[in-house]
Amino acid sequence: MEVTTAQVGGARSVEAVRADFPILSREFDGKPLVYLDNAATSQKPTAVIEAIDAYYRRSNANVHRSMHQLAAEAEALYEGARAAVADFIGGRPSETVFVRNATEAINLVRFTWARQNVAEGDIVLTTEMEHHSNVVPWQLLCEETGAELEYLTVGADGKLDSRELARQLSTGKVKLVAVAHISNVLGTINPVAEIARSAHEAGATVLVDGAQAVPQLPVDVAELGADFYAFTGHKMLGPTGIGVLWARRELLERMPPFMGGGSMIRTVERDHSTWADPPAKFEAGTPAIAEGAGLGAAVRYLSELGMDAVREHERGLTAYTLERLSDMDGVTVFGPPDAAERGSLVSFEVEGVHPHDLAEICNREAVAIRAGHHCAQPLMRRLGVPATARASFSVYNTRQEVDLLVDALEKAKSIFGV
Amino acid sequence: MDALYREFILDHYKNPRNFGELEERDTEFFDRNPLCGDELGVHIRLDGDRVSEIAFHGQGCAISQASASIISDELKGKTVSEIAGLNRHFVVDEIGIELSPTRLKCGLLGLKVVQGALLGRQEWPDGTPDDGPDPEDVAKLRSEI
Numbered sequence: 001m002e003v004t005t006a007q008v009g010g011a012r013s014v015e016a017v018r019a020d021f022p023i024l025s026r027e028f029d030g031k032p033l034v035y036l037d038n039a040a041t042s043q044k045p046t047a048v049i050e051a052i053d054a055y056y057r058r059s060n061a062n063v064h065r066s067m068h069q070l071a072a073e074a075e076a077l078y079e080g081a082r083a084a085v086a087d088f089i090g091g092r093p094s095e096t097v098f099v100r101n102a103t104e105a106i107n108l109v110r111f112t113w114a115r116q117n118v119a120e121g122d123i124v125l126t127t128e129m130e131h132h133s134n135v136v137p138w139q140l141l142c143e144e145t146g147a148e149l150e151y152l153t154v155g156a157d158g159k160l161d162s163r164e165l166a167r168q169l170s171t172g173k174v175k176l177v178a179v180a181h182i183s184n185v186l187g188t189i190n191p192v193a194e195i196a197r198s199a200h201e202a203g204a205t206v207l208v209d210g211a212q213a214v215p216q217l218p219v220d221v222a223e224l225g226a227d228f229y230a231f232t233g234h235k236m237l238g239p240t241g242i243g244v245l246w247a248r249r250e251l252l253e254r255m256p257p258f259m260g261g262g263s264m265i266r267t268v269e270r271d272h273s274t275w276a277d278p279p280a281k282f283e284a285g286t287p288a289i290a291e292g293a294g295l296g297a298a299v300r301y302l303s304e305l306g307m308d309a310v311r312e313h314e315r316g317l318t319a320y321t322l323e324r325l326s327d328m329d330g331v332t333v334f335g336p337p338d339a340a341e342r343g344s345l346v347s348f349e350v351e352g353v354h355p356h357d358l359a360e361i362c363n364r365e366a367v368a369i370r371a372g373h374h375c376a377q378p379l380m381r382r383l384g385v386p387a388t389a390r391a392s393f394s395v396y397n398t399r400q401e402v403d404l405l406v407d408a409l410e411k412a413k414s415i416f417g418v
Numbered sequence: 419m420d421a422l423y424r425e426f427i428l429d430h431y432k433n434p435r436n437f438g439e440l441e442e443r444d445t446e447f448f449d450r451n452p453l454c455g456d457e458l459g460v461h462i463r464l465d466g467d468r469v470s471e472i473a474f475h476g477q478g479c480a481i482s483q484a485s486a487s488i489i490s491d492e493l494k495g496k497t498v499s500e501i502a503g504l505n506r507h508f509v510v511d512e513i514g515i516e517l518s519p520t521r522l523k524c525g526l527l528g529l530k531v532v533q534g535a536l537l538g539r540q541e542w543p544d545g546t547p548d549d550g551p552d553p554e555d556v557a558k559l560r561s562e563i
Contacts, residue, residue, distance in 0.1 A: 356454055356479035356524065360422065372454040386455045386477055415423050416480075 081296025105230035120146030186335035314344035352418030486528030
């Protein structure tokens with residue numbers, strides 16, 4: 001494929017980056033794959049695939065308990081990944097808990113911290129732009145505890161309103177604010193540092209869903225000031241099956257364990273046990289070692305590109321997409337109009353063509369986009385649409401691919417006669 | 419382009435037959451495709467155990483809405499037990515195109531709500547899992563990868 005000579009990171013051209021992702025050489029009916037569904041999951045570079053392969057071929061053993069050489073190597077890969085991930089987000093390894101995905105990270109908080117700290121009469125405050133993973137666990141918690149679940153509304157500009165947050169916090173009942181760093185539908189980058197500051201002044205704890213943010217923004221948990229920060233490996237060039245809960249050390253120390261079993265204990269008596277220190281306290285059972293090694297490789301890959309460069313590359317693609325779509329008749333784009341205020345995804349609708357039909361017709365052109373409710377049904381209702389189409393970008397996407405998307409959308413319009 | 423969006427389908431999408439509401443109805447049902455949010459409701463009037471009138475209403479993609487429109491005339495005059503025995507092959511024969519695994523539920527939603535209305539059935543035709551593709555399709559795709 002013809003690609004621009006734009007640089008993604010350091011001295012690396014997009015072309016060089018693309019060569020790192022074997023799946024991008026796939027073609028469908030002679031048409032090269034245009035993968036624009038990165039907000040659902042990203043593709044994986046050879047470095048990640050090889051890290052997983054090397055663990056199984058050379059170093060496969062269980063972690064934590066055995067004395068032999070292979071066990072030491074497995075431990076080094078897994079704990080090395082933890083150190084790399086912690087460093088990547090400005091946290092410490094002891095605050096970095098490996099879980100299955102962002103959903104499990106949020107549920108971990110629900111079953112540990114929240115059960116201890118949220119009671120009847122309290123408010124759990126989330127927003128209308130959350131993924132279901134940051135809504136349903138809190139619904140379940142509120143059913144269990146009798147707490148109230150409240151939502152910050154999304155304005156016509158796709159943003160939250162700080163005055164509404166202040167109003168909610170002024171009740172003095174808000175125990176937890178659960179908010180996405182970047183909306184997976186609108187692309188809105190929420191001011192989580194400000195939100196955390198206000199929430200803390202009101203005595204509330206803050207959980208940030210960073211699943212969309214960590215793959216595309218420089219994230220520093222210390223600077224953001226949140227209490228919990230959840231994200232997942234597979235959206236940031238890493239494998240499925242591994243995610244991260246970062247939490248402030250003193251919270252992790254006070255929280256009860258999540259699941260019980262091996263690895264999370266210090267001593268086990270017949271009738272009680274004592275717990276290992278965090279993060280082990282929250283990692284019962286044999287962990288996803290291969291996936292950990294893969295995530296470590298993904299973080300190193302992103303670090304080499306440099307997250308400032310990644311952000312700049314993807315912001316440029318988003319701005320270009322907004323520009324191309326605004327030139328088309330009958331296209332409505334959702335979310336903030338300025339690429340500087342949004343992450344690297346664009347949700348839109350084309351008048352007269354249902355998003356599924358758009359996605360289907362794009363697929364015939366080998367352009368992979370997402371259509372549906374994006375696991376954000378409350379937001380769909382707020383926007384007044386049953387579904388949207390969404391194009392989302394990663395380090396390997398190009399402007400030429402955006403052009404191919406626009407060509408496919410034009411084709412859909414002509415098929416439907418709109 | 420391919421068969422999926424030929425004129426026949428698009429015509430039924432833009433001018434759906436038997437769409438609207440029935441003031442007098444013996445049974446009704448509403449459901450959505452959990453994968454993507456297509457919505458379809460149906461009102462049915464019976465003459466004995468035969469469908470005499472049928473009306474769909476809803477919103478969704480071309481395949482979901484056109485399939486309901488296309489099968490609607492065919493369902494009129496059928497008995498409840500005849501409709502109980504219908505499956506994806508009936509829908510595919512009527513619309514005249516194969517449905518890919520990702521679009522199967524769009525195409526089956528019309529039949530599903532009719533069977534829901536007449537039989538109280540909650541499950542998808544052919545026992546297609548609620549949140550996944552048909553096992554037959556999975557086997558076929560596996561062999562192609």
